Structure formats: structure tokens, C-alpha cells
Amino acid sequence: MRTISTVAFIGLGVMGYPMAGHLARQGLTTRVYNRTASKAETWVNEHGGSAHPTPQEAAKGADLVLICVGNDDDVREVTTGSEGVLHSMESGSVLVDxxxxxxxxxxxxxxxxxxQEVxxxxxxxxxxxxxxxxxxLTIMCGGDKAHFEHVYPVLDLYARAVSLMGTASSGQLTKMVNQICIAGLVQGLAEGLHFAEQAGLDQQQVIDVIAKGAAGSWQMENRHKTMIADEYAHGFAVNWMRKDLDICLTQARRLDATLPVTALVDQFYADVQRIGGGRWDTSSLLKRLRNAD
Known part of the structure; x- marks a missing residue:
């Protein structure tokens, strides 16, 4: 495998933009591509490196190519598509999705x-x-151990935890578990806050108390204030969560795994989309309950 000194980052959305920035700040030569070219130029003006018109061009000469785009079709377009990165990646380089x-x-x-020996x-x-x-970030990885160990120091530049979960696809399967758990947690938090509101309790005081016990969670710590304030123009969009839950439910059917709560919460997110909340944060499940009153 090649010594990693030049990296390509494909996809400069709300996640990819800062992730690529960490790489550039650590002195890696960073080549970027984004579907909206002006955003890539803005990134270069801020961080240095170089912007390229196609994924193929961005990946040329890179020792490591990293991708952070929207869905399966987007990944195929930037990897195996007519101008995808695999048309220029060289033997011994590594692709991380x-x-x-x-x-x-x-x-x-x-x-x-x-x-392609990549x-x-x-x-x-x-x-x-x-x-x-x-x-x-927490990064869940699937692939060969040697490849994982080779790219670990780079991934660690924007992570607090990077773990190899098994062979290829194990990272995606682990992320499905993550999204399944989040769906139930957010719905539970939404129902708890809704109940507290209906009961005439001080919602903030309730959270201050129960967050110190068994009910505490990342969602409670990081989302309760904006939920109480009915603010959702931030965070991880409902549209993307529904995409993720569809992946989870499709895989569950193949595995004969029963996910009744996940399926129900997915439909609750469909309700949020119907009231115009497709771009709202996933914590907007509380908005759905308030609208039902």
C-alpha cells in the first residue's frame, strides 16, 4: 500500500466539508470534488488544496480517496460512473466510503x-x-484489517472513535444498528417531553433531573433544548433519516429480523414530511405530537 500523503475528498456537504478541512489542516495534500463546483472553490479558498471538475480528476494521483455523498446511486456515480474515481485510482491506493x-x-x-488492486x-x-x-465522529468500518490499519491514522483526524467491525459491509450493518437505536430514542424523548408539557411540568427541570439517571442519552443531552423551543432548522434531516431507515428495514426483511418500533417511527417521520418538515432535524418528532393536539 502507498504511503498516504495525497488524499481526495469527494462530497463537500455538511459532513464532508469539515471532514476534508481536518485533513488539510494536518498537512495532507487535499484534492476535492463537489457536485456544486462553487462549494469546492469556496473550500479551497478556505483550506488550500485543489478543486477538480470530476471525481476521476480529483482521485488522480491520490493515495487515499474518501467519499461522503447522499445515497447508493450517488456513490455509484462518483465511483464506478463514467467519471468516477475508480477510473483513475492506482494499485495500492485505498477507497473509503x-x-x-x-x-x-x-x-x-x-x-x-x-x-483494480485497490x-x-x-x-x-x-x-x-x-x-x-x-x-x-464515530466511524464504523468494514474491510480487510490491513487496509483498515493503513487508513486509521487519517480517519482518526476527524474522529473520536474508529473501529473495524468485520469484513466489507460490516460498517454499514453497524450503522443500521445505530439508526435503529436512534429512531426509538428520539421517539421516546419526544413522547416524554410531550407528556411533561401536557402535565404542566417544567420541561427543562424534568430533563435536568432525569438526564442524570437511566433515561439519559446523547439525544436528550444535545436535542432537548431545541425540542422544547420548537426549533428544528438544524441537525440531521428527516429526509435523510427516512433514507437510512429504508435501508435498515430492507436489510431486516432479508435477515428475518423484526423491527416493529423502527417501522412505526419511519411512518411518524413520513407524517413530519407531510407537514413540511423534510429538512427539519430528526428531533422534530415532537412537532408531530404537538400538531396532533
Whole structure:
């Protein structure tokens, strides 16, 4: 495998933009591509490096290529598409996909990379925009141990935890578990705050008390204030959560795993979309309950 000194980052959304920034600040030569070219130029003006018109051009000469885009189709477009990174990646380089995508896609990319003697790691992340900006993401990886150990020092530049969960697709499967758990937690928090409000309790005081006990969670700590204030123009969008839950539910049917709460919360998010909340944070499940009153 090649010594990593030049990296390419494909996708400069709310997550990718700060993640790529951490790499540049640590002295790695960073080549970027974004579908909206002006955003790539803005990134270069802020961080240095170079912007390129296609993923293929950005990946040329890179020792490590990192991707953070929207969904399976987006990943295919920037990897195996007509101007994808695999058309220019060289033997001994490694491809890391940070997109939350399907396990099938991870296996598909792993096979495509092996044909070109390119390493592959599926590496979805958790921690949201705040985690990306603060370099405190949790990264769940699937792939060969040697490839994982090779890219670990780079991934660690924007993470607080980087773990190899197994062979290719294990990272995506672990991210599914993450989203399944979050769905139930957010709905529980929304119902608890709604109940407190209806009971005439001081919601903030309630949270101050129960957060110190068994009910405490990341969602409670980081989302209760904006939920109480009925503010949702931030965070991880409902549209993206529904995409993720569809991946979870599809995989669950294949595994004969029963996910009744996840399926129900997915429908609750559909209700949020219907009232215009597709871009709201996932904590907007409370908005749905308030609207039902």
C-alpha cells in the first residue's frame, strides 16, 4: 500500500466539508470534488488544496480517496460512473466510503476495488455536523484489517472513535444498528417531553433531573433544548433519516429480523414530511405530537 500523503475528498456537504478541512489542516495534500463546483472553490479558498471538475480528476494521483455523498446511486456515480474515481485510482491506493449506504453496495464496491488492486473500507459515520466540525465522529468500518490499519491514522483526524467491525459491509450493518437505536430514542424523548408539557411540568427541570439517571442519552443531552423551543432548522434531516431507515428495514426483511418500533417511527417521520418538515432535524418528532393536539 502507498504511503498516504495525497488524499481526495469527494462530497463537500455538511459532513464532508469539515471532514476534508481536518485533513488539510494536518498537512495532507487535499484534492476535492463537489457536485456544486462553487462549494469546492469556496473550500479551497478556505483550506488550500485543489478543486477538480470530476471525481476521476480529483482521485488522480491520490493515495487515499474518501467519499461522503447522499445515497447508493450517488456513490455509484462518483465511483464506478463514467467519471468516477475508480477510473483513475492506482494499485495500492485505498477507497473509503463514509456515505450511509446499503450493505449490498459495500460488497459491490469491495469487489470492484479488488479487481483494480485497490483497497476498500466502508466507513459510515455517526455524530452529525457538530461531530464532523469538532473532529469527534464515530466511524464504523468494514474491510480487510490491513487496509483498515493503513487508513486509521487519517480517519482518526476527524474522529473520536474508529473501529473495524468485520469484513466489507460490516460498517454499514453497524450503522443500521445505530439508526435503529436512534429512531426509538428520539421517539421516546419526544413522547416524554410531550407528556411533561401536557402535565404542566417544567420541561427543562424534568430533563435536568432525569438526564442524570437511566433515561439519559446523547439525544436528550444535545436535542432537548431545541425540542422544547420548537426549533428544528438544524441537525440531521428527516429526509435523510427516512433514507437510512429504508435501508435498515430492507436489510431486516432479508435477515428475518423484526423491527416493529423502527417501522412505526419511519411512518411518524413520513407524517413530519407531510407537514413540511423534510429538512427539519430528526428531533422534530415532537412537532408531530404537538400538531396532533
Amino acid at each position: 463514509h456515505t450511509t449506504a446499503s450493505a449490498d453496495l459495500a460488497l459491490e464496491l469491495d469487489a470492484a476495488c479488488r479487481q 483497497g476498500f473500507i466502508d466507513a459510515p459515520v455517526s455524530g452529525g455536523q457538530q461531530g464532523a466540525e469538532n473532529g469527534a
